[in-house]
Amino acid sequence: xxxxxxxxxxxxxxxxxxxxxxxxxxxxxxxxxxxxxxxxxxxxxxxxxxxxxxxxxxxxxxxxxxxxxxxxxxxxxxxxxxxxxxxxxxxxxxxxxxxxxxxxxxxxxxxxxxxxxxxxxxxxxxxxxxxxxxxxxxxxxxxxxxxxxxxxxxxxxxxxxxxxxxxxxxxxxxxxxxxxxxxxxxxxxxxxxxxxxxxxxxxxxxxxxxxxxxxxxxxxxxxxxxxxxxxxxxxxxxxxxxxxxxxxxxxxxxxxxxxxxxxxxxxxxxxxxxxxxxxxxxxxxxxxxxxxxxxxxxxxxxxxxxxxxxxxxxxxxxxxxxxxxxxxxxxxxxxxxxxxxxxxxxxxxxxxxxx
Numbered sequence: 229x230x231x232x233x234x235x236x237x238x239x240x241x242x243x244x245x246x247x248x249x250x251x252x253x254x255x256x257x258x259x260x261x262x263x264x265x266x267x268x269x270x271x272x273x274x275x276x277x278x279x280x281x282x283x284x285x286x287x288x289x290x291x292x293x294x295x296x297x298x299x300x301x302x303x304x305x306x307x308x309x310x311x312x313x314x315x316x317x318x319x320x321x322x323x324x325x326x327x328x329x330x331x332x333x334x335x336x337x338x339x340x341x342x343x344x345x346x347x348x349x350x351x352x353x354x355x356x357x358x359x360x361x362x363x364x365x366x367x368x369x370x371x372x373x374x375x376x377x378x379x380x381x382x383x384x385x386x387x388x389x390x391x392x393x394x395x396x397x398x399x400x401x402x403x404x405x406x407x408x409x410x411x412x413x414x415x416x417x418x419x420x421x422x423x424x425x426x427x428x429x430x431x432x433x434x435x436x437x438x439x440x441x442x443x444x445x446x447x448x449x450x451x452x453x454x455x456x457x458x459x460x461x462x463x464x465x466x467x468x469x470x471x472x473x474x475x476x477x478x479x480x481x482x483x484x485x486x487x488x489x490x491x492x493x494x495x496x497x498x499x500x501x502x503x504x505x506x507x508x509x510x511x512x513x514x515x516x517x518x519x520x521x522x523x524x525x526x527x528x529x530x531x532x533x534x535x536x537x538x539x540x541x542x543x544x545x546x547x548x549x550x551x552x553x554x555x556x557x558x559x560x561x562x563x564x565x566x567x568x569x570x571x572x573x574x575x576x577x578x579x580x581x582x583x
Contacts, residue, residue, distance in 0.1 A: 229412075229416055229420070232410075232412055232416060232417065232420045233420045233423055233424070235420075236420045236421055236423070236424045237424060237427070240390070240394070240424050240428065246390070246428070249386040249389070249390075250386075250431065250432070250435050252382075252386070253379065253382055253383055253386060253432060253435050253436060253439065254435060254439045256377075256379050256382045257377040257379045257382075257436070257439035257440055257443055258439070258443050260377050260378055260379060261372060261377060261443035261444065261446045261447065262446065264367045264372060264447060265446050265447055267366070267367070268366030268367050268447065268448065269366075284317070284318040284319055284320045284321075284322060284323025284324075284350055285317075285318055285323045285326065285327065285346070285350070285458075286298075286315050286316070286317050286318075287315065287316045287317075287318050287326050288300070288301040288313055288314070288315055289313060289314045289315075289316065290304070290313050290314075291312070291313070291314075295326070295329065295330070296313060300313070301313045301315065320350050320353055320354050320359075320360075321354055323346075323350045324347055324350050324351050324354060327343055327346050327347045327350070328347060330343050331343040331344060331347065342459075344461070345458060345459060345460065345461035345544070346458040346459075346461075348455070348461035348462040349455045349457065349458040349460075349461055349462060350458070351462075352454065352455045352462045353454065353455070356454065358451070358454055360454075360455075361448075361450050366447075366448060367447055367448075368447055368448050368449070368450035369444040369445055369446075369447045369448065369449050369450055369452070370444070370450035370451065370452045370454070370456060370465035371447075371450070371456065371465070372440065372443070372444045372447050373440050373441055373444040373452055373465050373466075373469050374452070374456055374465035374468040374469050374472070375440075375468075375469075375472070376436055376437065376440045376469060376472055376473060376476065377436070377439060377440040377443065377444075379436060379439075379440070380436065380472065380476040380479075380539065381508075383432045383433065383435070383436045383476070383480070384432075384476065384479060384480050384483055384508060385505060385508055386432055387425065387428055387429045387432050387480045387483065387484050388483050388484060388487045388504045388505055388507075388508050389487075389501055389504065389505065390424075390425060390428050390484075391425045391428075391483075391484040391485075391487035391488040391491060391504065392487040392488075392490065392491050392497075392500040392501040392503070392504035392505070393491060393497050393500060393501060394421045394424065394425060394488070394491060395418070395421055395488070395491040395492045395500075395575075396491045396492075396494060396497040396499075396500040396501075397497055399497075414575055414576045415572055415576065418492065418571070418572055418575050421488075422485075422488055422568070422571075425484045425485075425488055426481065426484075429477060429480040429481060429484060430477075432480070433473055433476070433477050433480070436473070436476075437469070437473055440469065441469075450465075451465075452464060452465040452466045452469070453465075453466055456468060459543070459544055460543060460544050461544075468542060468543075471542045472539060472542045475538045475539050475541070475542055476539055478538060478557065478560060479536060479538055479539065479560075481564065482532075482536070482560050482563065482564055483504075483507065483508055485564050485567050485568060485571075486504065486507050486567060487500070487503075487504030487507070488571060489567050489568075489570065489571045490503045490504055491504070492571050492574065492575045492578075493571075493574050493575075493578075511533050511536050514533040515533050515534065515536065515537055518531065518533060518534050518548050519548040522534065522548045522549050526549065528549075529547075529548060529549025529550075529551060530549075530559055532559075532560070532563045534547060534548055534549060534551075535547075535551075535556050535559045535560050535563070536560075537556075538553075538556050538557070538560065541553055541556065
């Protein structure tokens with residue numbers, strides 16, 4: 229079995245395309261870093277000040293000096309649309325104290341969690357005697373690294389391409405009969421190929437992580453060990469990047485499994501790639517429509533396309549249906565196991581005489 233895996237490894241990486249795709253991923257991250265750099269330059273041109281801000285939150289007060297919400301502030305507008313209430317930009321220390329008061333007044337659990345995240349964010353900067361990045365500073369190095377250069381989909385697409393062709397090429401090249409003539413079962417042969425898909429996913433994830441880290445230095449510097457945003461609390465860019473890398477790797481495996489299924493059941497290499505990449509990009513469109521359907525039919529929250537929003541949860545967003553992270557991961561695990569079962573079942577029963 230080990231010899232079979234080594235043989236598949238040699239076959240995969242003896243192809244120039246396997247290395248070219250990694251170079252493409254590296255170049256894609258570089259291109260996005262340069263694009264964000266120039267966009268950031270345009271957005272911040274004419275804006276005075278540095279990359280950091282002494283400012284904390286903006287507090288809102290009524291005529292008597294009593295704290296009010298932002299909504300109440302805007303509702304106080306006169307007939308000309310000018311709010312009659314007052315605002316004050318607080319220091320970081322005062323922001324923490326103000327937010328603690330706001331948390332006590334919060335009515336719902338979601339409101340309390342949101343305020344607590346803001347408290348954790350500003351408290352981390354107070355404790356470290358650092359300043360958060362200014363809102364006018366554009367995209368920082370920490371933002372870019374935390375998002376893995378916004379290139380997770382590119383890395384996943386490359387893995388999908390490999391998974392789509394790894395079995396289909398044996399059929400299109402006419403080598404499937406020679407492969408099955410070797411002293412290995414069909415399950416062992418198929419497992420070795422699926423294992424290489426996982427290996428390529430790991431390599432692509434490492435390339436994505438390193439490229440995002442290296443090219444983040446092109447952008448305005450911000451510490452990757454400080455909190456990113458009030459919405460994510462004390463989570464640093466370093467933590468965010470690792471979590472996103474983990475969730476994106478899980479999605480790579482799911483997408484690769486779907487592509488691997490089509491690679492195993494169709495004889496056309498082009499069709500396998502087309503279907504695999506099509507599933508990857510059509511998923512985003514379907515996910516946009518699902519929330520409306522889930523409001524009416526709660527069971528639809530378990531549809532695989534909804535679970536494929538796993539990456540969004542890293543930034544604190546909730547997917548449609550309010551599923552917890554462990555539920556999403558468990559659901560994806562079940563779907564992956566089912567798809568693999570049918571992949572192996574069909575491949576074992578398949579007649580290769582026509583190949």
